[in-house]
Amino acid sequence: MIRFETFYICCPNCGSYLEGKRLKSEMVNQSILYSDGKTLNDNYITEPQKMVICPACNHWFWIDDFVEPLVSGQKPDVFYTWNNWRFYGVKFGSNDGKVALIKHYKDFLTKVKLDEEKELYFRRLLWWAYNDFVRDKYQISLKYLFSGKMSFGVWIKNRRKIISGIRFFKSVHAEYVENLRRLNELLDGRYIPSDERYEAANLERIEILREMGSFNEAAVMLAVIPRRTHYIANIAKRVKKKDFWPFLVTG
Ligand SMILES: [Zn+2]
Secondary structure (H helix, E strand, O other): OOOEEEEEEEOOOOOOEEEEEEEOHHHOOOEEEEOOOOEEEOOEEOOOOOEEEOOOOOOEEEOOOOOOOOEEOOOOOOOEOHHHHHHHHOOOOOHHHHHHHHHHHHHHHHHOOOOHHHHHHHHHHHHHHHHOOOOOHHHHOHHHHHOOOOOHHHHHHHHHHHHHHHHHHHHOHHHHHHHHHHHHHHHOOOOOOOOOOHHHHHHHHHHHHHHOOOHHHHHHHHHOOOOOOHHHHHHHHHHHOOOOOOOEEEO
């Protein structure tokens, strides 16, 4: 059973090939959705990595569309595997790896010539990277331990990591809020009601406002949302409680 489609990216600077993989949507067993929009299919993030740092020559390049000539399905003789360049080689298992990822996104925001599309992309991923420290906060509860999803030993280790992650998250909270403020500004007025993305962008803005602690503004926007899904009701409940943490929607 082949679960991934494999493609190869050719570095525009040195011509090295980098292997990339895309999970086949029909093969996905489990989909996890968080309130900030980050979605994991079988633990793989669904958002494509558009910014690449070549592991051979360190050249930074942006991929708008994964199409030829930059990207092809033809397997070259020699190539760097996905793990060599995916998320800039950062290891997600540790908090140090997560800190390194934040640094990459901040670098891109200051060192890449940005149009609004790129800025939006980097700021959204930066938001998710900060939230990665706290998005699984629910797992530190005893209730989670008793659900039997982790052994006691694993739970203790995981709990320690999350608690230290929460500490880090709080220490960078001012820059976290500043990123959200700019993200909200970029999305505000970006779409008109007839745009396909209009409703999704409004929901994203409500969640941004909630997570940055602007509960009144979030409530004003919520009041005019026509649809009431389980997700929206959940956000509304948290806005009322002045709860700013990201949360697990399904998974
Ligand atoms: Zn290169």
